[in-house]
Amino acid sequence: MSAVKxxxxxxxxxxxxxxxxxxxxxxxxxxxxxxxxxxxxxxWGNTRPDLDQGLGLVVTVILLASSFTMNRAETxxxxxxxxxxxxxxxxxxxxxxxxLIGVVGFEWQGHxxxxxxxxxxxxxxxxxxHALHVLSGVVFILIIWNNGRxxxxxxxxxxxxxxxxxxxxxxxxxxxxxxxxIYLMGHVVH
Amino acid sequence: MDNTQLFMxxxxxxxxxxxxxxxxxxxxxxxxxxxxxxxxxxxAAPTEAMALEAAPTEAMALxxxxxxxxxxxxxxxxxxxxxxxxxxxLLWLGLLTAVEFVANxxxxxxxxxxxxxxxxxxxxxxxxxxxxxxxxxxxxx
Numbered sequence: 001m002s003a004v005k006x007x008x009x010x011x012x013x014x015x016x017x018x019x020x021x022x023x024x025x026x027x028x029x030x031x032x033x034x035x036x037x038x039x040x041x042x043x044w045g046n047t048r049p050d051l052d053q054g055l056g057l058v059v060t061v062i063l064l065a066s067s068f069t070m071n072r073a074e075t076x077x078x079x080x081x082x083x084x085x086x087x088x089x090x091x092x093x094x095x096x097x098x099x100l101i102g103v104v105g106f107e108w109q110g111h112x113x114x115x116x117x118x119x120x121x122x123x124x125x126x127x128x129x130h131a132l133h134v135l136s137g138v139v140f141i142l143i144i145w146n147n148g149r150x151x152x153x154x155x156x157x158x159x160x161x162x163x164x165x166x167x168x169x170x171x172x173x174x175x176x177x178x179x180x181x182i183y184l185m186g187h188v189v190h
Numbered sequence: 191m192d193n194t195q196l197f198m199x200x201x202x203x204x205x206x207x208x209x210x211x212x213x214x215x216x217x218x219x220x221x222x223x224x225x226x227x228x229x230x231x232x233x234a235a236p237t238e239a240m241a242l243e244a245a246p247t248e249a250m251a252l253x254x255x256x257x258x259x260x261x262x263x264x265x266x267x268x269x270x271x272x273x274x275x276x277x278x279x280l281l282w283l284g285l286l287t288a289v290e291f292v293a294n295x296x297x298x299x300x301x302x303x304x305x306x307x308x309x310x311x312x313x314x315x316x317x318x319x320x321x322x323x324x325x326x327x328x329x330x331x
Binding site for chain 2: 020061186
C-alpha cells in the first residue's frame with residue numbers, strides 16, 4: 001500500500017495502468033501455457049494416456065466452483081459486504097487446496113510416472129506448471145484475506161482484491177483448456 | 191436392451207449427475223458462506239416494522255428518510271443482481287463442462303471440444319475477469 005494518500009480520481013487513473021499491467025502479465029503467461037498445449041498436441045497427437053476420468057471431472061468442477069466463490073468475495077468487497085468477502089475468500093482457498101490434493105495427491109499417484117516418455121513428460125509438465133500457479137494463487141488469497149481481516153480494502157479501493165480475483169480466474173481459464181486437452185481429446189492409448 | 195439404449199441412459203445419467211453435483215456444490219457453498227457471514231448480515235438488515243417505527247414525521251425529514259431508504263434498497267438490489275449473475279455463470283460453466291464430458295464419450299472432434307473450451311473461457315473473461323473494464327470508462331465493476 002502506498003505511503004502517500006491519493007485522491008479517488010488519482011486512484012482510478014492509477015487503476016487503469018494497474019489493470020493494463022496485469023493483463024500484459026497474463027499475456028506473457030499465455031505464451032508459457034500455449035507452449036505447453038502445443039507440446040501436448042505435437043507429442044501426443046490424437047492420443048492420450050488412460051487417466052481417471054472421474055477425477056478429472058471432479059477437480060474441474062472444484063476449480064470452477066472456486067471461481068464462483070472468488071467472484072462472490074470480490075462482489076462482497078465491491079459492495080462493502082466485508083463478512084461475505086472474507087468468508088468466500090477462505091472457501092476459495094480451501095477449494096484451491098482440494099484441487100491441489102486431487103492433482104498432486106491422486107493424479108500424480110497413478111500409473112503414469114514423469115519418466116514414462118511423452119505421456120509422462122507432458123502430463124507432469126502441464127499439471128505441474130498449472131498446480132504451481134494454483135499454489136501461488138492460494139498464497140495470494142491468504143495474503144488478501146489477512147489484509148482484509150486487518151481492515152484493508154473498501155468498496156472504492158480494492159485493487160489488491162481485484163488483482164487476486166483476476167489472477168485466480170486466469171488460472172481457471174488455463175484449466176478450461178488443459179482439462180479437455182489432457183483428459184478428453186484423442187483416443188486412449190493403454 | 192441394446193448398446194445404443196445403454197449408451198443414451200449412461201449419457202443422461204452423467205449429465206444429470208454433473209449438473210446435480212455442480213448445483214449441490216454451489217448451494218452448499220452458498221449456505222456455508224451465509225453461515226459464516228450470518229452475524230454481520232443479521233445485524234445489518236433492519237426489518238420493515240423497525241424502519242416504519244423509526245420513520246420521522248416531519249415532511250423534510252420524511253423525504254430524506256425515504257431517499258435514504260430507496261438508496262439502501264437500490265444498493266441491496268444491485269448486490270443481489272451481482273450475486274445472481276455469479277450463480278448463472280457457474281450454472282453455464284457446469285452445463286458446458288457436462289456437454290464437454292458427454293461430447294468426449296460420443297467421440298466428438300477435437301475442434302468442437304476446443305470451441306466449447308473457448309466459449310467457457312469467454313464467459314469467465316467477460317463475467318468474472320471483467321476484461322471490458324480495460325477499455326470502458328468508469329473503472330470499477
